[in-house]
Amino acid sequence: MPTPEHLILRELLAHEPDWVSGSVLGRKLGTSRVAVWLQMKKLRDAGFVFAAQRSHGYRIVTRPSAPHAALIETQLKVRPRNFTLVALDEIDSTNDEAARQLATGRATPFAVVARRQTNGRGRLGRAWHSEANGNLYLTVAFRPRVAPERMGAFTLWMGLNLCELLANFAKVTPGLKWPNDLLLDGRKVGGILTEARVDADQIRDLVFGLGLNINSAAETWPGYLGRAAVSLAEVTGAPLDFNRLTAAILGRVLLAYENFADGDYTKTFADLWHRFDVLRGRRIVLLEGGRRHPGTVTGLDDDGALMLRDPHGRTARFRAGEVTIEKPAS
Numbered sequence: 001m002p003t004p005e006h007l008i009l010r011e012l013l014a015h016e017p018d019w020v021s022g023s024v025l026g027r028k029l030g031t032s033r034v035a036v037w038l039q040m041k042k043l044r045d046a047g048f049v050f051a052a053q054r055s056h057g058y059r060i061v062t063r064p065s066a067p068h069a070a071l072i073e074t075q076l077k078v079r080p081r082n083f084t085l086v087a088l089d090e091i092d093s094t095n096d097e098a099a100r101q102l103a104t105g106r107a108t109p110f111a112v113v114a115r116r117q118t119n120g121r122g123r124l125g126r127a128w129h130s131e132a133n134g135n136l137y138l139t140v141a142f143r144p145r146v147a148p149e150r151m152g153a154f155t156l157w158m159g160l161n162l163c164e165l166l167a168n169f170a171k172v173t174p175g176l177k178w179p180n181d182l183l184l185d186g187r188k189v190g191g192i193l194t195e196a197r198v199d200a201d202q203i204r205d206l207v208f209g210l211g212l213n214i215n216s217a218a219e220t221w222p223g224y225l226g227r228a229a230v231s232l233a234e235v236t237g238a239p240l241d242f243n244r245l246t247a248a249i250l251g252r253v254l255l256a257y258e259n260f261a262d263g264d265y266t267k268t269f270a271d272l273w274h275r276f277d278v279l280r281g282r283r284i285v286l287l288e289g290g291r292r293h294p295g296t297v298t299g300l301d302d303d304g305a306l307m308l309r310d311p312h313g314r315t316a317r318f319r320a321g322e323v324t325i326e327k328p329a330s
């Protein structure tokens, strides 16, 4: 059900850069110009800046830089039945919040986005730096009801879709480092944390968590991240429209999930993999359960496991692990 905020934003965005009169907005809302004015105030309080002229009406000048649910929803091009979104100022972890909401029976798919996380989590029990710095902390929750074996390539498929989306949206050249790192210029721009709860033989529910460095400035990274992290804005040289990009990402995630669920993904997986994989032919060290496995990456198997040829010429498959790329000898 669109709220008055949705209706106003839909009109203003559809007519950009033109003006929309207060009486047109009033008609769309079925209310008076005074009621429109009150809604505009609410939007201003959330970070919108409008130009307002008695003779012309309203026009958006600046959009909020923090997550804004109605602005994301208004720009969302893919909208499965039942889909809902919650935008929060602060939460411990969007993955944890999604898991709590799943436990209360909330209909899927739904998304949780937050301006800041107090306990953002990364893979392998690490923390995910989650300040209110213009970066994205997003979780989308699903109930796939399929056997766990069928989800093998899920995170890779989502990562590949995100690479393509970012390449088109921000005109950058991202790469995917198996299994879940999004890279730009060899540095980490995003990470994925997929978590599932499994019943006897079925995935009961699944949360797809994405941390993406969108607008943070280099000097705001804590020292321990050093030069390992990068944001899109650092590479493009200008801040990106946070809510427009979030809507594009969310739309792509929802679509990519459907393609995965109905098996359609197999048609384009290999093409995307060849385009965005950064490991093929590279010498790496894979850390798995405390053991080091040096070798050269030869490819992926059908389940998304990484194939690694060891220095003796034997090839092994790995379903999980942490990859360090060896620098070529100079």
Ligand code: BTN
Pocket: 092, 093, 094, 095, 096, 117, 119, 120, 121, 122, 123, 124, 126, 128, 136, 137, 138, 139, 180, 181, 190, 191, 192, 193, 209, 210, 211, 212
């Ligand atoms: C990684 O590369 O280690 C994965 C990082 C995933 C971080 C995201 S931010 C949104 C969601 N909520 C979390 O607590 N973690 C994921």
